[in-house]
Amino acid sequence: MKYRNICTSAMLFAAGTLCAAVQFGVVRGENKWGYAGSHNTLLRPVPAAGKLELAVEFEAAAGKETPIPRESWFGIYLEDTRQRTRYIWSLFNPGWDSAPQNLTPTLISYEKNGNMQRRAAADPVPANGRRRLALTLENGKLSLDCAVPGEPSRTILETAVPTGFAPDRAGITVDSYHARPVAPVRFDSFTLTADGRSERDDFTDAGNWETGSGRGLAAWPGASAPAAADDSLQKRLDAGERSLRLPAATYFVETLKVPGGTSLHFAPGSRLRILGSIELAGDDITIDGARFEYDRRKSGALVTAEGRSGLRFLNCSTATWRGTGQDAVPHEKGAPILFALTGCRDILVADGRFADLSHVLLARHCSRITVRGNRAERCRTLTNIADGSEFLNHTGNWSRNVVYQCMWWGGDSNDTKQGIAPGSARTVKRTAPGTPGFHRDTAGTYDISVQNNFAEHGTTLAWGSKGRNILISGNIARYMDDLAYDTEGGENVVISNNISVNSACAGIGCYFYGERVLIANNQVLVFEEGAEKQRGNFIRLHSAGKPDHFGNGQILVTGNQFIAETAAPRAVSIETAREIFLKGNTFRNGRIAAVNGHAERIVIAENDFETTAAQPKAAIELAGGIEHAIRGNRFRLRSGGGTALKLGGNDVRIFLDGNLFLGYRTIFELSEKSAGTLFFTGNQYDGLPGSKADWRLVEQNNLYYGTEAR
Incomplete structure (x- = not known):
């Protein structure tokens, strides 16, 4: 029938x-x-x-x-x-x-x-x-x-x-x-x-x-019966119509091939029921006001295009969009992709309302992409670019219960995994799919701007691997199940002026390999609210590989507020890394921990540490490496005594100078399992230095103003 x-x-x-x-x-x-x-x-x-x-x-x-x-x-x-x-x-x-x-x-x-x-x-x-x-x-x-x-x-x-x-x-x-x-x-x-x-x-x-x-x-009552489109839309397009203003009705589409130069404008109240898929078969195509209805449990793409330019999706929505409710709920697994584009240019997705999709936009090897002013719920991603895509502007969007609001994938940067070429963590090549030398794990993604977005109850607001030239700025994320903002294998990265409230792993992350990363003027907050599992650390520089080619390097962390109103302090965690500079940050119930032995040349300067937590830990823990400097910081412990610094590493040199310590019973504790050199100069403190164990201790020009005899 x-x-x-x-x-x-x-x-x-x-x-x-x-x-x-x-x-x-x-x-x-x-x-x-x-x-x-x-x-x-x-x-x-x-x-x-x-x-x-x-x-x-x-x-x-x-x-x-x-x-x-x-x-x-x-x-x-x-x-x-x-x-x-x-x-x-x-x-x-x-x-x-x-x-x-x-x-x-x-x-x-x-x-x-x-x-x-x-x-x-x-x-x-x-x-x-x-x-x-x-x-x-x-x-x-x-x-x-x-x-x-x-x-x-x-x-x-x-x-x-x-x-x-x-x-x-x-x-x-x-x-x-x-x-x-x-x-x-x-x-x-x-x-x-x-x-x-x-x-x-x-x-x-x-x-x-x-x-x-x-x-x-x-x-529904008060509305005319739904209109059947079957092949009527296709017939109008085949007859040469290019600007279709479609009245409110329900339009069924088994398959639809849209030629170049077409504008489809759906009146409010319209429903576009997709039983198969829509192919965009030319350049300069606009779909405006479409309310998509589809089978939420059937995977595949609803709207596709390959090698096209000038594609605009304006004021579109999905039938299950509500935008209400505050609770965390899962997205529908196996749901379809709304817009699946390959090799396309000049793409705009604006002012949409989307729900119950795997990806709203999946763009492979695409260029000049703008995703602006959309809202999404119960999706895997709102924006997902891959395979050498470039020039992404993702701005002014909102999401709830979206796994990754914005994601880029230029390849796997964890070259310790089986199947990933050894030594390829930093390798990217600007090649197109189907051309000699192309590989999904070295394709890279380029020139990415993620600004002024909001997300709650997701996994990560902005995340990607093997990106180059990345700006993440002015966003607000809360109640994330992993990290609010994260780059893996990224170079030339700026993460600035963002707010993270309660992320399970950390507010900000740099994973596996990273180079030239600026983390500046962010607020990373951990409160006693929401799910307990989401009260994670401040920053995680995560790398488990060898430091000769792996890990994060040339990282500047400056001007941030790291605040935890929790019983135990939260950390900036540093694993395999090199040339890490932490300067001018504010820590409230916060600490810095580099304990896996593969962090080299860390400079911690002019930061303010204040600890009121009921379960304090050392404000800084360093283990291993070559040379570190802790210079010009203020450390204040409100109560409980405790140790300010725990230091370790064979043959490591640590310069501890010009710092102010208040309220700590012990200024430093040197590991008995290692022997390095500590230069302890020009510091002021009211506690007592720790025992030097087998370390070489150079002590000069320090000022002790406590009351206990030394």
């Missing part, structure tokens, strides 16, 4: 006497043997409750023009997305007749990511007419009934649910196990009762409902 027939039936239903109802059908079913199969639904959140009751009233009319084919159903949908368990209490057609006289009340279940199970009631019911389905969840048991509205309810099926089943969303569904359409069913009301408190929805506002698939067809 063509989509046009389905839409005609929707209009027939819309002519009914009830104005508060939604006509809901499906254009195409699909295999749903396992839990991963997508379902055509209209959904809303479910509150936690000891007793949950759901009821839906509807009217169906099975006939030749309004088919309900074999193994199709409609009814109540209930799901626990965390446990990956769903139940569908439905009227089900088990036979071959697409216009059946009777349907069977059937519970369709998928428990704990398992396969479909069906359990039918003993007696079928008429396929046509008004009906009421109801479901009660209490004490680990589902009780199900089916009746004509107004008749007394009676339980006709019962089943136990898995331990821990706690549904978080529910609604209505019309779908089929097979790739055939199901005519719209008119749903008049949906009632949710949680612990005795009832809420009835008469489907007067589409904004109350989330579309669970791109295959559905819904006509």
Whole structure:
């Protein structure tokens, strides 16, 4: 059956006497043997409750023009997305007749990511007419009934649910196990009762409902029935139209090929249902105002282009965008890519609202890319560039529950991993895919600006590998599950004027290899709020390889505020590194730790350390290396005594001069497992120096103003 027939039936239903109802059908079913199969639904959140009751009233009319084919159903949908368990209490057609006289009340279940199970009631019911389905969840048991509205309810099926089943969303569904359409069913009301408190929805506002698939067809009260596009858009484009202003309607696209010079302007209220994909087959193309609907569990790209220029995606959105709620929730794994571009130039994604995608924009070997003023939730990335892409401007965006808001990938910079060429941590080559010498791990990414963005409840706001010429500035990130801002294998990097609040690993990171990195004027804050796992360190310079070619070098950390309002201090952690300069920073309950023995030439100068934490640690720990300097710093411990500095390393030289120590019982502790040289000159302190062990100690021009005898 063509989509046009389905839409005609929707209009027939819309002519009914009830104005508060939604006509809901499906254009195409699909295999749903396992839990991963997508379902055509209209959904809303479910509150936690000891007793949950759901009821839906509807009217169906099975006939030749309004088919309900074999193994199709409609009814109540209930799901626990965390446990990956769903139940569908439905009227089900088990036979071959697409216009059946009777349907069977059937519970369709998928428990704990398992396969479909069906359990039918003993007696079928008429396929046509008004009906009421109801479901009660209490004490680990589902009780199900089916009746004509107004008749007394009676339980006709019962089943136990898995331990821990706690549904978080529910609604209505019309779908089929097979790739055939199901005519719209008119749903008049949906009632949710949680612990005795009832809420009835008469489907007067589409904004109350989330579309669970791109295959559905819904006509809401007060709106005209959805228009079927099938091939009408393609015919208009093939006839030479290039500026299409499309009225509010639902447009179905199986495949669409858009020629160069085309502008598609969708009126507010339009829906673009993508069953296959859209190909941008020329330059200078604009898609404006499209509201994309699609199957959230089907991977692949929805809009593609290769070798094109002048591509603009303006004011676009996805059907499940809400922008409300504060909690951390996972993104939908296996979701599609919205815009997948290869070898394209002059790309603009602006003022969009996106949700439930793997990537909003995936750009491979692209140039001159702007992503501006968008909002995203429950996605893997908003912006993802790779394979030698260059000139990215990612600015003014907002995200919640997005894994990586902005990501660049120029290759794997961890050459200690199996399969990565040894010694390739710093290697990049500007080559295009398909040309001699191209390799994804040496392609690099270039000239990246990430500015004035906001992110919360993600993994990282801005992160990438093997980037060159990177500016990360003016961003705000909070509640990150890894680092707020991170570069791996980066060169010529500026991370400045950002705010990080509570990141699990650290606020800022430089991993594996880095060269010429400026970290300046940032605020990295750790508070006793949000998830405890997100109260990590300030900075992590992480490298586990050998320092001859690996690690971070020429790093300047200056003018930052590192503040922890926690019981234990947080750290700037330095692993394999060389030429690290930390100057003019403020530490509140903060410390510097370089303890793996592979950090060389660290200079710590003119910083202010103040510790009030109940569980203080040494303000600086250094182990190994060649030469370090600790110069002109102020160290203040409010209470508890303790040791200011812990130093170690064979044959290391440490210059400790011009510092002020207040409140520490011991100024330095020298490792008994190593022997280096400490130059202790020009310092002021009220505690006592530690024992020198086997170290050579050069002590000169220090001022002790404490009261204990030395």
